[in-house]
Amino acid sequence: MSAIENVSRRRFLAGGAIATGALVLGVHYYPKLSGGDKLRHGSNADRAILHPSVYLGINPDGTVWIVASRSEMGTTSRTTLPLVVADELDADWKRVKIEQAIGDQRYGDQNTDGSHSIRSYYEVMREAGATARFMLIQAAAQEWGVPAADCQTDLHAVVHRSTNRRAGYGELARAAAKLPVPKKEDLQLKAKSAWRYIGKGDVSYDLEALVTGKAIYGMDARADGMVYASVERPPVLGGKVKSYDDKEALKVAGVRQIVPIDPFQAAPAFQPLGGIAVVADNTWAAFQGRKKLNISWDNGANETYNSDQYKNQLRATSHSPCKVVRNVGDADAVFAKGGAKVHQADYYVPLLAHAAMEPLVALAEFKDGKAMLWAPTQNPQAAQDIVSKELGIAKEDVICNVTLLGGGFGRKSKPDYVAEAAVLSKKTGRPVKVVWTREDDIKFDYYNAVAAMYMKASVGAHGKPTAWLQRSVFPPIPSIFDVNAVYGDPGHLQQGWTDIPYDLPNLRVENGPAKAHVRIGWLRSVANIYHAFAIQCFTDELAHAAGRDPLDYLLDLIGNPRTIDFKGVEYPNYGASMEAYPWETGRLRRVTEMVAEKSGWGKRKHGKGTGVGIAAHRSFLTYVATVVEVEVNDQGEVRIPRVDMALDAGLVVNPEATRAQFEGAAVFGASVVRSGEITASNGAINQSNFQDYPVARINEAPYQTNVYIVENDAPPAGVGEPGVPPFVAALCNAIFAATGKRVRDLPIAKLGLS
Amino acid sequence: MIQLKVNEADQSFNGDPEMPLLWYLRDVLGLTASKFGCGVGLCGACTVHVNGKATRSCVTAMRDTAGKEVTTIEGLEKDGLHPVQKAWMQINVPQCGYCQVGQIMQASAFLASKKKPTDHEIDDAMSGNICRCGTYQRIRAAIKAAAEEMA
Numbered sequence: 001m002s003a004i005e006n007v008s009r010r011r012f013l014a015g016g017a018i019a020t021g022a023l024v025l026g027v028h029y030y031p032k033l034s035g036g037d038k039l040r041h042g043s044n045a046d047r048a049i050l051h052p053s054v055y056l057g058i059n060p061d062g063t064v065w066i067v068a069s070r071s072e073m074g075t076t077s078r079t080t081l082p083l084v085v086a087d088e089l090d091a092d093w094k095r096v097k098i099e100q101a102i103g104d105q106r107y108g109d110q111n112t113d114g115s116h117s118i119r120s121y122y123e124v125m126r127e128a129g130a131t132a133r134f135m136l137i138q139a140a141a142q143e144w145g146v147p148a149a150d151c152q153t154d155l156h157a158v159v160h161r162s163t164n165r166r167a168g169y170g171e172l173a174r175a176a177a178k179l180p181v182p183k184k185e186d187l188q189l190k191a192k193s194a195w196r197y198i199g200k201g202d203v204s205y206d207l208e209a210l211v212t213g214k215a216i217y218g219m220d221a222r223a224d225g226m227v228y229a230s231v232e233r234p235p236v237l238g239g240k241v242k243s244y245d246d247k248e249a250l251k252v253a254g255v256r257q258i259v260p261i262d263p264f265q266a267a268p269a270f271q272p273l274g275g276i277a278v279v280a281d282n283t284w285a286a287f288q289g290r291k292k293l294n295i296s297w298d299n300g301a302n303e304t305y306n307s308d309q310y311k312n313q314l315r316a317t318s319h320s321p322c323k324v325v326r327n328v329g330d331a332d333a334v335f336a337k338g339g340a341k342v343h344q345a346d347y348y349v350p351l352l353a354h355a356a357m358e359p360l361v362a363l364a365e366f367k368d369g370k371a372m373l374w375a376p377t378q379n380p381q382a383a384q385d386i387v388s389k390e391l392g393i394a395k396e397d398v399i400c401n402v403t404l405l406g407g408g409f410g411r412k413s414k415p416d417y418v419a420e421a422a423v424l425s426k427k428t429g430r431p432v433k434v435v436w437t438r439e440d441d442i443k444f445d446y447y448n449a450v451a452a453m454y455m456k457a458s459v460g461a462h463g464k465p466t467a468w469l470q471r472s473v474f475p476p477i478p479s480i481f482d483v484n485a486v487y488g489d490p491g492h493l494q495q496g497w498t499d500i501p502y503d504l505p506n507l508r509v510e511n512g513p514a515k516a517h518v519r520i521g522w523l524r525s526v527a528n529i530y531h532a533f534a535i536q537c538f539t540d541e542l543a544h545a546a547g548r549d550p551l552d553y554l555l556d557l558i559g560n561p562r563t564i565d566f567k568g569v570e571y572p573n574y575g576a577s578m579e580a581y582p583w584e585t586g587r588l589r590r591v592t593e594m595v596a597e598k599s600g601w602g603k604r605k606h607g608k609g610t611g612v613g614i615a616a617h618r619s620f621l622t623y624v625a626t627v628v629e630v631e632v633n634d635q636g637e638v639r640i641p642r643v644d645m646a647l648d649a650g651l652v653v654n655p656e657a658t659r660a661q662f663e664g665a666a667v668f669g670a671s672v673v674r675s676g677e678i679t680a681s682n683g684a685i686n687q688s689n690f691q692d693y694p695v696a697r698i699n700e701a702p703y704q705t706n707v708y709i710v711e712n713d714a715p716p717a718g719v720g721e722p723g724v725p726p727f728v729a730a731l732c733n734a735i736f737a738a739t740g741k742r743v744r745d746l747p748i749a750k751l752g753l754s
Numbered sequence: 755m756i757q758l759k760v761n762e763a764d765q766s767f768n769g770d771p772e773m774p775l776l777w778y779l780r781d782v783l784g785l786t787a788s789k790f791g792c793g794v795g796l797c798g799a800c801t802v803h804v805n806g807k808a809t810r811s812c813v814t815a816m817r818d819t820a821g822k823e824v825t826t827i828e829g830l831e832k833d834g835l836h837p838v839q840k841a842w843m844q845i846n847v848p849q850c851g852y853c854q855v856g857q858i859m860q861a862s863a864f865l866a867s868k869k870k871p872t873d874h875e876i877d878d879a880m881s882g883n884i885c886r887c888g889t890y891q892r893i894r895a896a897i898k899a900a901a902e903e904m905a
Contacts, residue, residue: 021816074887210825211851212835212839217852254769254770357789357797359790660846702891703891
């Protein structure tokens with residue numbers, strides 16, 4: 001942990017990683033650099049007079065500094081978490097200034113992924129605000145010689161109830177800073193009825209900067225003496241440079257230097273991929289120089305990888321018994337007995353690329369044994385880690401400034417691109433900005449896994465399954481850390497697979513092995529995409545086979561409200577406790593019934609090119625049900641006139657931001673279904689830019705997405721990702737309703753719906 | 755030597771005439787609001803106005819800007835906010851925001867010539883601008899709001 005000077009008291013939250021109670025008297029709170037003699041740059045919150053938490057500081061002029069320790073990539077968490085602090089503090093939002101944290105473990109985990117910023121930091125933020133409010137009340141009471149119990153806060157001020165005396169937070173800050181930091185048990189959190197911002201939400205703190213172009217993304221970071229670099233990387237994962245000729249590249253005006261980057265040592269993790277970097281005076285010159293490089297590659301073992309053959313391999317694996325990851329009853333015995341109707345189906349989802357609008361980019365300056373980074377990263381502490389390893393310096397000597405992110409979707413949790421900039425700065429002795437082209441961004445991604453799912457059900461009365469078998473096979477994310485990892489890990493099997501929510505007497509859930517030949521990574525909702533696609537579309541198939549309404553059938557399978565028992569199943573529950581976040585099928589029912597009602601299910605027209613589809617899914621602890629309407633014309637063109645989504649994410653701090661996330665999830669899902677596909681030939685990725693990896697445009701996106709939020713005081717759950725999986729399945733079910741064509745392989749661009 | 759105007763200021767450039775306007779704006783002038791998204795005119799993040807017309811600066815060579823007037827979002831409105839920017843705030847369009855400068859430049863050029871656009875006309879005008887966060891329905895609503903404001 002970091003060294004602290006003159007700290008009167010500090011304490012840790014349960015779990016130990018997050019320090020929230022360091023009150024600093026006159027001297028500021030800084031972690032010490034490894035050299036021991038120089039202070040690292042602290043935050044404005046650190047430098048404020050009243051500073052009872054690493055997340056918060058109050059100045060005598062009444063300015064409240066709130067630290068945003070999570071990265072902002074469009075989910076508004078940079079605004080929403082500070083709103084929680086401000087609410088408990090009773091602060092005037094107009095007098096709040098938000099500052100972005102550097103990577104620093106005193107803030108706890110900063111990896112902004114897994115839709116858990118609010119879930120994991122809601123209580124922490126409330127405590128930070130409540131701590132300062134407690135101290136301000138104490139300070140006012142002492143000053144006035146009255147009991148603290150007779151005082152309360154109003155907007156940005158403490159008030160003595162009987163006399164109406166009043167003092168602003170700014171004038172109390174100095175006195176409050178002399179008081180001890182209260183214990184957590186002594187804090188009184190505000191009653192829900194007194195909330196100012198929680199549950200009401202707000203637009204982004206950065207909104208005006210975003211519409212004026214003043215917002216600074218990683219692409220916009222600058223440093224004095226900065227040069228630009230573009231890197232030609234091995235086209236096949238694990239490939240190496242055999243030889244290269246840089247004569248022509250060096251002739252390009254503006255090109256300064258050609259710098260090789262070492263290949264990674266397996267497994268790749270977050271190391272640079274290696275290759276040849278062109279360093280130049282501007283981005284364009286670096287791009288031009290790169291085109292003139294003549295490189296001979298040793299492609300290595302992954303050269304044999306072809307995605308078409310690989311698809312067949314996955315499918316073959318899924319047709320034989322695999323590792324059982326959840327079992328109820330004896331599905332095999334029912335299948336063996338025979339006599340009943342049996343349905344089988346194969347589902348397939350290809351590799352998917354993130355394609356955030358801001359291609360990967362990072363700026364690094366290595367100087368005097370220390371590295372300063374500016375990066376659009378979801379994970380600044382991981383950036384510190386990999387840069388310290390690559391440069392052979394202490395993690396404390398790596399400062400990672402976090403810019404705004406032009407989208408992330410999981411790709412920017414993996415800081416290989418930041419490490420490239422740091423390595424190049426060390427080699428050139430200058431600040432270097434590495435700019436990835438769109439082609440680089442698509443060809444050198446950590447892709448969402450390609451997956452094959454085999455589904456089998458034996459059905460009885462009313463088409464209800466008497467036995468259910470499902471197998472998924474996909475190269476797992478742990479393969480980027482361990483080349484021998486071939487099975488799905490519990491953290492990704494939980495994503496809509498081991499937690500199939502149906503009330504089934506006989507259920508077997510399996511997972512098969514698959515070796516990765518590209519880097520596999522997290523992409524918005526991750527394994528939930530292919531798992532929910534298979535389960536929710538197969539459910540729709542069974543409903544139609546039984547001649548039943550898909551909604552009634554879905555509700556029938558979800559069954560009566562109950563808490564799913566995961567005995568014998570390794571089920572991490574997204575890192576949350578089963579007590580605080582049980583898997584409640586009643587909540588899934590409720591959103592399903594809600595979306596059915598809101599969408600007018602049953603009254604909407606079907607057939608002749610028009611159809612509606614439904615799907616329900618829980619991911620990141622949030623329950624979502626979605627109804628999608630499609631029109632498919634004679635040319636097979638798909639239009640999505642309307643989407644309805646109902647969600648139960650427990651307490652929703654920022655409804656406006658939540659609606660936006662679900663609207664966006666529908667568009668993201670539309671891209672997956674329409675055209676999302678990465679393929680490889682001889683180990684190299686075939687796609688390169690938006691012409692061959694298209695994403696939904698305004699005329700291809702859902703025309704209108706309506707979002708309905710269940711009012712619920714349950715603990716807050718995720719909102720960034722959970723909208724995607726049920727949308728994908730509901731859209732495919734709608735296409736079946738409109739055309740009679742079943743979508744089992746994504747994307748539909750290859751299907752031919754005309 | 756290429757002479758042009760950027761946000762009403764005279765500029766001259768004697769570098770590689772093939773350099774796209776985008777990199778001149780960003781790396782040479784330091785006007786970083788216009789964004790790099792694809793480099794081949796497929797996403798619209800780099801959209802600026804050249805003589806008032808929405809133009810993809812990433813595929814516009816500097817040689818083709820000689821004698822032209824370039825407007826970036828930094829110069830879109832002299833005082834305060836353009837009605838399109840106001841509508842973008844009112845409808846709360848942006849998520850990550852990276853594409854929104856290009857969207858706003860595209861929409862403002864479009865609305866300069868189209869007073870009351872239909873949904874179809876909006877989709878036509880805006881289909882060259884990708885938003886990966888998926889803010890399209892708000893973009894459409896904001897364009898309608900701005901059109902009313904400008905009417």
